[in-house]
Amino acid sequence: xxxxxxxxxxxxxxxxxxxxxxxxxxxxxxxxxxxxxxxxxxxxxxxxxxxx
Numbered sequence: 629x630x631x632x633x634x635x636x637x638x639x640x641x642x643x644x645x646x647x648x649x650x651x652x653x654x655x656x657x658x659x660x661x662x663x664x665x666x667x668x669x670x671x672x673x674x675x676x677x678x679x680x
Contacts, residue, residue, distance in 0.1 A: 636661060 640648070652658060 638645075649658060
């Protein structure tokens with residue numbers, strides 16, 4: 629998104645984001661924007677997290 633000069637701003641800290649993701653159900657749609665993909669691979673490597 630940065631490449632296209634589209635900036636995202638959130639006031640939600642990292643712990644709040646983690647709690648939101650962990651409490652999401654099958655009806656929740658979450659968009660994750662990651663320039664490197666590092667966030668997604670690190671999240672997948674957490675113990676007990678399903679592979680996507």
